[in-house]
Amino acid sequence: MTFHxxxxxxxxxxxxxxxxxxxxxxxxxxxAEKLQYFTWSGYELPDFNKSFLAAHPDGVEASIFGDxxxxxxKVKAGFRPDIAHPCYDKVARWNKEGLLQPIxxxxxxxxxxxxxxxxxxPDLQAGDGKVWMVPWDWGxxxxxxxxxxxKNPEASWNLLWDKQYAGRMATIDAVHDTPIVAALLAGVxxxxxTPEQMDKVAAKLREQRPLLSSYTTDMTSVEQALASxxxxxxxxxxxxxxxxxxxxxxxEFMKPKEGMLTWACGFxxxxxxxxxxxxxxxxxxxxxxxxxxxxxQSYGYGSSLSTAFAGVAKDELEKLQLPSDPEVMLKSTIxxxxxxxNDDVAxxxxxxxxxx
Numbered sequence: 001m002t003f004h005x006x007x008x009x010x011x012x013x014x015x016x017x018x019x020x021x022x023x024x025x026x027x028x029x030x031x032a033e034k035l036q037y038f039t040w041s042g043y044e045l046p047d048f049n050k051s052f053l054a055a056h057p058d059g060v061e062a063s064i065f066g067d068x069x070x071x072x073x074k075v076k077a078g079f080r081p082d083i084a085h086p087c088y089d090k091v092a093r094w095n096k097e098g099l100l101q102p103i104x105x106x107x108x109x110x111x112x113x114x115x116x117x118x119x120x121x122p123d124l125q126a127g128d129g130k131v132w133m134v135p136w137d138w139g140x141x142x143x144x145x146x147x148x149x150x151k152n153p154e155a156s157w158n159l160l161w162d163k164q165y166a167g168r169m170a171t172i173d174a175v176h177d178t179p180i181v182a183a184l185l186a187g188v189x190x191x192x193x194t195p196e197q198m199d200k201v202a203a204k205l206r207e208q209r210p211l212l213s214s215y216t217t218d219m220t221s222v223e224q225a226l227a228s229x230x231x232x233x234x235x236x237x238x239x240x241x242x243x244x245x246x247x248x249x250x251x252e253f254m255k256p257k258e259g260m261l262t263w264a265c266g267f268x269x270x271x272x273x274x275x276x277x278x279x280x281x282x283x284x285x286x287x288x289x290x291x292x293x294x295x296x297q298s299y300g301y302g303s304s305l306s307t308a309f310a311g312v313a314k315d316e317l318e319k320l321q322l323p324s325d326p327e328v329m330l331k332s333t334i335x336x337x338x339x340x341x342n343d344d345v346a347x348x349x350x351x352x353x354x355x356x
Contacts, residue, residue, distance in 0.1 A: 050285070089339065141236070
């Protein structure tokens with residue numbers, strides 16, 4: 001249908017245009033009120049923020065990144081969510097680029113329930129009761145292997161360098177995982193390397209490259225390959241061990257003598273966030289004890305909240321190899337803090353993967 005404004009009185013035409021403009025502005029306003037959340041695959045589940053969705057039905061839109069290096073690259077290039085979910089070791093890097101705004105802890109209702117070991121991490125404090133990241137989840141990186149296909153292996157990261165399993169192993173395609181392990185095996189501090197030490201790490205990575213079927217962050221594919229026997233061992237996170245054990249697949253999440261890697265991640269608010277109040281509501285919802293309990297029981301990851309652990313039975317935590325106090329875990333693991341040469345290590349890792 002075609003409308004000819006000349007056939008309508010000027011008054012009615014202006015009124016119609018005004019109504020149209022109001023409707024359009026209302027649509028834009030509603031769109032702007034949907035929180036934009038940038039996170040890892042699997043962390044967008046509504047079960048993690050039930051109280052937020054009860055107050056704001058359909059109030060969040062999630063975008064997924066492969067790892068937090070990928071997230072950093074996209075945000076630095078101009079992508080602007082309200083909230084992102086990187087890990088602690090990358091926060092200083094995001095902050096250095098001026099991407100973040102501080103979060104007021106007085107607006108975080110369960111801030112006092114967060115384990116001190118996480119809320120007091122270096123690089124998080126922004127002064128005057130503010131922080132750059134609200135810790136939410138933590139967990140471990142280790143070797144998940146088929147106990148029926150790899151018989152009584154030495155408890156060591158060296159398993160992922162064992163030539164007898166060539167072509168049947170995979171590792172994580174991330175700077176803060178595989179290169180850190182290579183550094184540990186090369187006798188190098190993973191978090192502060194000289195150029196000569198980085199060469200040692202590169203040599204260790206080159207030694208491993210022909211033995212691998214893939215470098216990946218697609219844990220679903222890794223789990224499927226382990227379940228079928230296509231892979232016998234892979235570097236994974238807790239969630240893969242939890243998932244495969246629930247399926248009855250004979251796997252074990254190794255405790256390497258060199259130490260598992262322990263990581264902590266959380267929520268940061270972008271400097272140009274358009275929905276700040278919604279962002280606080282979302283973070284507070286994620287810090288409900290039930291949200292943390294769901295994280296523990298579904299993925300086998302640790303919650304940053306002591307109140308979440310209080311809701312999980314001791315025997316269940318033992319099956320998940322998850323102590324209720326993260327400081328107990330950290331006595332025997334390697335905590336993945338910031339890497340001083342992150343960009344250089346990333347370039348070196350890419351070169352090695354490409355065959356260089």
